Amino acid sequence: xxxxxxxxxxxxxxxxxxxxxxxxxxxxxxxxxxxxxxxxxxxxxxxxxxxxxxxxxxxxxxxxxxxxxxxxxxxxxxxxxxxxxxxxxxxxxxxxxxxxxxxxxxxxxxxxxxxxxxxxxxxxxxxxxxxxxxxxxxxxxxxxxxxxxxxxxxxxxxxxxxxxxxxxxxxxxxxxxxxxxxxxxxxxxxxxxxxxxxxxxxxxxxxxxxxxxxxxxxxxxxxxxxxxxxxxxxxxxxxxxxxxxxxxx
Amino acid sequence: xxxxxxxxxxxxxxxxxxxxxxxxxxxxxxxxxxxxxxxxxxxxxxxxxxxxxxxxxxxxxxxxxxxxxxxxxxxxxxxxxxxxxxxxxxxxxxxxxxxxxxxxxxxxxxxxxxxxxxxxxxxxxxxxxxxxxxxxxxxxxxxxxxxxxxxxxxxxxxxxxxxxxxxxxxxxxxxxxxxxxxxxxxxxxxxxxxxxxxxxxxxxxxxxxxxxxxxxxxxxxxxxxxxxxxxxxxxxxxxxxxxxxxxxxxxxxxxxxxxxxxxxxxxxxxxxxxxxxxxxxxxxxxxxxxxxxxxxxxxxxxxxxxxxxxxxxx
Numbered sequence: 258x259x260x261x262x263x264x265x266x267x268x269x270x271x272x273x274x275x276x277x278x279x280x281x282x283x284x285x286x287x288x289x290x291x292x293x294x295x296x297x298x299x300x301x302x303x304x305x306x307x308x309x310x311x312x313x314x315x316x317x318x319x320x321x322x323x324x325x326x327x328x329x330x331x332x333x334x335x336x337x338x339x340x341x342x343x344x345x346x347x348x349x350x351x352x353x354x355x356x357x358x359x360x361x362x363x364x365x366x367x368x369x370x371x372x373x374x375x376x377x378x379x380x381x382x383x384x385x386x387x388x389x390x391x392x393x394x395x396x397x398x399x400x401x402x403x404x405x406x407x408x409x410x411x412x413x414x415x416x417x418x419x420x421x422x423x424x425x426x427x428x429x430x431x432x433x434x435x436x437x438x439x440x441x442x443x444x445x446x447x448x449x450x451x452x453x454x455x456x457x458x459x460x461x462x463x464x465x466x467x468x469x470x471x472x473x474x475x476x477x478x479x480x481x482x483x484x485x486x487x488x489x490x491x492x493x494x495x496x497x498x499x500x501x502x503x504x505x506x
Numbered sequence: 507x508x509x510x511x512x513x514x515x516x517x518x519x520x521x522x523x524x525x526x527x528x529x530x531x532x533x534x535x536x537x538x539x540x541x542x543x544x545x546x547x548x549x550x551x552x553x554x555x556x557x558x559x560x561x562x563x564x565x566x567x568x569x570x571x572x573x574x575x576x577x578x579x580x581x582x583x584x585x586x587x588x589x590x591x592x593x594x595x596x597x598x599x600x601x602x603x604x605x606x607x608x609x610x611x612x613x614x615x616x617x618x619x620x621x622x623x624x625x626x627x628x629x630x631x632x633x634x635x636x637x638x639x640x641x642x643x644x645x646x647x648x649x650x651x652x653x654x655x656x657x658x659x660x661x662x663x664x665x666x667x668x669x670x671x672x673x674x675x676x677x678x679x680x681x682x683x684x685x686x687x688x689x690x691x692x693x694x695x696x697x698x699x700x701x702x703x704x705x706x707x708x709x710x711x712x713x714x715x716x717x718x719x720x721x722x723x724x725x726x727x728x729x730x731x732x733x734x735x736x737x738x739x740x741x742x743x744x745x746x747x748x749x750x751x752x753x754x755x756x757x758x759x760x761x762x763x764x765x766x767x768x769x770x771x772x773x774x775x776x777x778x779x780x781x782x783x784x785x786x787x788x789x790x791x792x793x794x795x796x797x798x799x800x801x802x803x804x805x806x807x808x809x810x811x812x813x814x815x816x817x818x819x820x
Contacts, residue, residue: 274772275636284640351617352608380635381753382620384608387578391612396579396685399605402747412688417601418701418756419517420748423688424577430684436737436754437747472617476630476643481779487800493813496785499801503783505705505762506729506818 259313260366261304263338264359264373264385265320266294267329271378281477293329296374298336300434302441303404304372305337312406313370315339319362321355323347327457334452335444341457344465351472356388358465363393368429370411375400375433386433396426400435508538508628510594511566513585513610514556515602518546518574521555523702524598524656526663531656532596533561533664534625541566542670543588545581547574553672560667567674575687576602582609587677589614592651593628599655599757600701611653619646619654633657637753637776658701659759659780697723700749703732704761706781708751711738712767712789712807719744721811722766728815734758736768752777767807770795787811 269275270290277284293301304316318333320326321344330341344358363371376383383399390397398404402421403414406428414423416435462469490496500506510532515522525542532540542556543566553567566588572580585606589595595610597603599621611618624632629646631654646652700706707729709722719739726733734751735744751758753773759780766787768774775798778784786799789806796802803810 269636275639277640284636353612353615353617356612375754378637378753380620381637382608382618383604384611384618384620387582387605387608388612390579391582391609394682396682397605397609399578400601415601416747417690418748420691420746422690425686425688427684437741473619473644473646476645478635478640478642481634481638481641484784484798485800487784487796487798487802489796489802489804491803492805493803493810493817496801496803496814497817500762500785505783 258315260315260317260368261307261313262317262319262359262362262366262368262371263297263301263304263333264371265297265301265318265329265333266374266377267291267320267322267326268294268377268379271295277478277480281479282475283478291325291328293332294374294377296376296378296434296436298441299436299438300372300374301333301336301338302439303434304370306439307370307406317342317366317368319359320344321346321350321358330457331452332444334455334457335448336442337448340455343457343459344462345459346462346469348462348469350467351470352382352384353388353472354467354470355385356392357467359385359389360392361465363389370406370429371431373431373433375435383433386431390431393431396430397433398424398426398430399433401432402435402437404432404438508535508593509591510535510538510540510596511589511592512540512542513595513597513603513606514542514544514552515598515600516544516546516552519551521552522598522600523663524600524603524658525556526559527658527661528596528598528656529559529561529664530661531622531625532594535594535628538594539563543568543585545570545573545584547571557670557672558666558668559670560665562668562670565670565672567672568677569674570681572681576606577685577687578605578609579682579685581606582613583679583681584677585610586613587679588675589651594652594654596654596656599657603655607653607655614651614653616650616653619644619652621657622654623657623660637772638779639772657757659757697726698730698732700732700734700751700756701758705729705731706734706751706758706760706762707731707764707766708734708736708768709739709744709766710736710768711742713739713744716744718808721808725764725811725815728818731762731764736771736774765795765799766811768795769793770798
């Protein structure tokens, strides 16, 4: 079975303007729309396209989180994943713990490819992909904008500060994906109905021998300092005068 | 006492300024001894530059033909080996560091502190989350090695004036052959580097075409500025991806940022929070960019930009 594992994280929807809790312990997630991390959605889309080209047999979506995380896994199944594994926990997990869980899954599921978003838009860490690749001792390509699978190899292009970098790697491997790799498909209603019948296994954290805990102690979470209110100018003349006053031109 | 190892970013010939920002971050940790490791095919030139950075005690030069290109899978085991005995291992939060440092952290069995924007103590750091819409202060447990990436827009570059010793080292670790470099397309524009420039002119979707984007390049050249772009402009194919400014592009901190035809989506604003002065030109007076702008001008960019260029003397 040629299998691809895709990581799917439940995050605050990217359209939500987040608010910090008044007691500085976190951000408000109660009553806030939750979605699949947009980068993970792109990873899933890429996995489905690879399968549709006949280069894979099964796409397995994996998520770690509280009971409600099954909503995102059902969405992943509706998009086209064949089955899902939900590692249920209410605890916030450190990236190294997430990578350890994926490593255990990789050992039992034997995928030829693990696809992940290049970062989650909540903690903006971007660690799970490279950490999994390190624990697994396999290649990684971080922030892919183009992926080609052929002859047991992947040729992937990633977006780097200097432009574009292309690497060739052996399989199995870990890829983290960037925004311009593809545009994820829309989920159709019949697919949502069909997804309800697809297998979704729930597992406990203990099944993976991974301890709870975020790794670091949160001291506080605060809103960023707001910028001073600016001025509006009427025309280019006033703009240039304002820039000159600040010594900028 | 803190013993800090900084992983140098370079192109084989020149030390990247991001490394100088990491040194400044390291100096914020009281009483720290700071070393730099240079992994290269032949790192002599880069090591010599690193040795001149003020505050650096020792430069460790790891020469290996396999280090010609900065492949994370190749370099991480070497860095992890050299890191033995250090309390902190820092790299820049650039595409280089984001690739390498989490792999190093996993090999050392620890989590990584991502995007340090302020140092509060040897174990306590501040970092942005949710695209900078919240700031997290965290503490690394005592005794754990701190592996971290440094948000380079948050720190000044360290000055020259040091005279560190240079030591060659061979970590003697197995180097994998499963990852091979194919090519890199480097944009050579002759303009200032986006991440280092003191002035940046950026264009958005409102430019409408790659051809119209010439207006942005012309104004930038007038100001001696680097050129940036919003994600929408890059997605539309007006300019290459390496010009993208924002949460998933480059995070910059110029003295002057001029945003033209950019609405100011949250993810774009995440890239310019540290700009000293933000100027916005947009025809939509309700665009969110005006909430953050120090100077705003509402109007048609196709009339205003040439006018501005003329007013600046040309």
